Amino acid sequence: MNPSKPLNARSTQTATLAEIAREAGVSAPTVSKVLNGRADVAPATRTRVEELLRSYGYRRRRAEATRSPLIDLVFHELESAWAMEVIRGVENVARDEGLSVVLSESAGRLTPGRTWADQVAARRPYGVILVLSGLDESGRALLTSRSIPFVVMDPAGDPGDDVPSIGATNWHGGLAATRHLVELGHTRIGAISGPSRMMCSRARVDGYRAALETAGLPVDPALIRPGNFHHESGYRAGLELLRSPDRPTAVFAGNDLQALGLYEAARELGLRVPEDLSVVGFDDLPVARWVGPPLTTVRQPLTEMAEAAARLVLELGREQGASAATRVELATSLVVRSSTGAPPA
Amino acid sequence: MNPSKPLNARSTQTATLAEIAREAGVSAPTVSKVLNGRADVAPATRTRVEELLRSYGYRRRRAEATRSPLIDLVFHELESAWAMEVIRGVENVARDEGLSVVLSESAGRLTPGRTWADQVAARRPYGVILVLSGLDESGRALLTSRSIPFVVMDPAGDPGDDVPSIGATNWHGGLAATRHLVELGHTRIGAISGPSRMMCSRARVDGYRAALETAGLPVDPALIRPGNFHHESGYRAGLELLRSPDRPTAVFAGNDLQALGLYEAARELGLRVPEDLSVVGFDDLPVARWVGPPLTTVRQPLTEMAEAAARLVLELGREQGASAATRVELATSLVVRSSTGAPPA
Structure with missing residues (x-):
């Protein structure tokens, strides 16, 4: 396909x-x-x-398919402020093109259901953008037979080489976050991952490991805790990490919401950020600037990624897509604020 | 109409x-x-x-109008985490009814433009929900002539008695926030308003005034600063309030984002929350629980309001709407967390 x-x-x-x-x-x-x-x-x-x-x-x-002036945007879940950055990007492109955006949530399942596919077939949008949400074989076949192009943004799984997708340099982001902590002098650095089925989460943790290894520091599996990208899991993983006898002096929190959960765990245990604990997030949501202390994080250009996904899917629909790259990764960048500093003496 | x-x-x-x-x-x-x-x-x-x-x-x-299984949801602006709560509410109802949600932004203008109205006429949704966004006379006429029902959520202006609308008890919320501060012993209490053209903002500030007056405290106009419901305006108004010689010991910040801006202003001036300054927000966005200290705020049930708006517009479409209330206000409630305490001695 x-x-x-x-x-x-x-x-x-x-x-x-x-x-x-x-x-x-x-x-x-x-x-x-x-x-x-x-x-x-x-x-x-x-x-x-x-x-x-x-x-x-x-x-x-x-020619025989009459299109509706719509772009379908499908989320795995709409829970996070993350989703708003993506919606804004798609809206920006849609507005310029005189299109409207149909928003759906696959309600926590990673493949949108059959009812959704039927609705899409009936409304014939210009294209479909799937966010952290794959398409199964029959869903793909359904869109393909209707000539409805689709693009996957920040794929949770491996979307396959033949599926156009837009992502960010997650591995490099994890590397940059951890190198920053190493350069500040930290040697016991923890990490909180996202769901292991999400490729972006695996890539971030692999970048964290690579930074430790290239610095000649040991990778301690006890310092890597699983999370699910929500605040609550950052709090729980944070309590586990910070209550351990040989606790880390710095943690790469996997994303911003988990970093905020970690802040809460630190507050509860009477640890100050960054004096007792350095914290790095990932995403750079607006809230990262607003919390106290403002969060050092890895900026993921979510709005730009969504704009790129929208432009790509419209290009595919105009059949100028023959040369379209099937996988585009936009650069992440470290934003240093006030949640990181030297380890306690 | x-x-x-x-x-x-x-x-x-x-x-x-x-x-x-x-x-x-x-x-x-x-x-x-x-x-x-x-x-x-x-x-x-x-x-x-x-x-x-x-x-x-x-x-x-x-009968002659074939409907598309869509609900149109139009925002004044998609900038805030606020919008995500509303989207979730409308998605909840849409999913139950087998409908999809078309999302538009009126790009900062309070009345969606003509292109939007044409698109809505062409796609014939089951109904339209306008969030903080009115409809001008010709927009109303256009929807009415197509028998497309609409509901206004939390109207920015006075939507008129004949327009069904869903809101929250903003006045009572402002009253409860300020009474809480009065009961803690504060006598110099500031307020940051939202845009004066938004009725919800006026109602909150009026509630604040009523609390002061019923407590026998003077209302000092110098302590009421204009904001626009964004973080930045809370920061700027906060600096003004906190730098004044006779600064307030507590501030009702108008909404949560302004409260976070106020936190930042306080941090910058070396003032601790709540020891030196008590802060109350409005909305109870998820972030209110996550910031340090967790924010005392007035909970506005945004998701439930959006659900009510979606159900109302579908009812109107089924013509069971003859008895539908034209204005429903859902209750707000004070949530006391850690950003409020007794005034400094």
């Missing part, structure tokens, strides 16, 4: 649509109804037609 | 559509095209038809 591949010629398409109808034992208009996500098709018929569309690799000709 | 009024009978409607076409000197299908937001109508013709639709008070019969 490659959204940037040129479409088949008309004759092949027409033959295929007719063939699919014949093979499914239905009329051509019924196949059209399925393609348009219409509700008035029996579920069994629809399943049969979808399977045939997929096995034939059918792709709707763009 | 009253979205909850029963629709006219069929005969009247048909006559009116034909009449409008005749009077505009166009065909009935052209009037339909205008109603459907189609692009292939000359701008002058469209304007003429819109004016006639409006002056005749034309309302499309619901």
Whole structure:
């Protein structure tokens, strides 16, 4: 599957649509109804037609597909301030192009459900942006057969080489965060990871390890605690790390929300940031500047990433996408504020 | 205009559509095209038809209007974590009803532009929720003539008695915040307002005044500073208040983001919260629990308000809306955390 591949010629398409109808034992208009996500098709018929569309690799000709001036934006979850930065980026591009944004949440599951895919087929957006949210095989086939391009932003899993995706240099970010702590003189540096199924989280922790190893410092597995990118898990992992007898003097918190949870754990234990504990976050959400002390963090250009994803998906839709890179990583950068300092004497 | 009024009978409607076409000197299908937001109508013709639709008070019969399974959600601005709470509420209801949410930003203007209205007319959502964002006369007429119901959430201005709206008890919130400070023994209490054109902001400051007056304390205009509900304005107003010779010992910050700006101003001047300065916010965003010290604030049930707005607009669309209250205010409540205490001795 490659959204940037040129479409088949008309004759092949027409033959295929007719063939699919014949093979499914239905009329051509019924196949059209399925393609348009219409509700008035029996579920069994629809399943049969979808399977045939997929096995034939059918792709709707763009000319016959009337688009709605919409971009679909799908989140794994809408819980965090993180999501707002992404929404703003997509809105910026949509506004410039006279498009509106349809927002969905896959409600914690990493693959949006069938109902969502049906709705997308019915409303025919210009393109789909999936945030931290993959597409299963049938979802991909459904979008492909309707010629609806899609892009994955900051993929949770490995999206596959043929899926266009936009990310950030997570590994370099983890490296820069940890090197900063090493340069300040810290030797016992902890880390709180995100969910292990998310590639961005693995990459950050690997960058942390690389910084320790290249500095000749040991990597102590007891200092790496699992989190889920939420405040609460930073608090819990923070209490564990800070209550241990040989506690770390600095922690790379994995993201900003976990860093704020870690702040709370430190406050509860009477430890001052940065005098007793240095903390580095990841993301640079607006709140990172506002907390006390202002948080040293790795800036991830979320709004720019979302803008790039929106522009890429529209390019793919205009079929100028043949040369579009399938994976773009925008640079992260360390922002030093007041939560990091030398280790306690 | 009253979205909850029963629709006219069929005969009247048909006559009116034909009449409008005749009077505009166009065909009935052209009037339909205008109603459907189609692009292939000359701008002058469209304007003429819109004016006639409006002056005749034309309302499309619901049966002939095919709806898209969408709810339109329009924000004044998407800058704040505030917006995420609202989006979640609307998403909750939409998901239960099998609808998707179209998100727009009126880009800082308080009335969404004409392009937006055209897009809404073309996509025919089940309903429109306007957040802190009014509708001008022509926007209302446009939605009304298409029988697209709308609800205003937390109106910035006075939405008018005939516009269904959902808000919170802002006045009581300002009262409760300030009474809490009075009860702690404060007598010099400052306030930072939001934009004066927003009714919610005026109501909060009026609640603050009422608390002082009923406690027999003077209202000092020099202690009330204007803000715009953003962090930066809380910081600037905070510096002004805290640098004055007879500085307040407590401040009602108007909202949580301004409270965080005030924290920063206090830190910069070496004042401790709450030992030297008590601070109360408004909203109870997630970040209020995470900052140091955790913020005493007035909880506004944003997600529940958004859910109520979504349910109300869907009810209006189902024409069960005849009995729908045109103005619902959900209760605010004071949440006492660690940013408030007795005044310095």
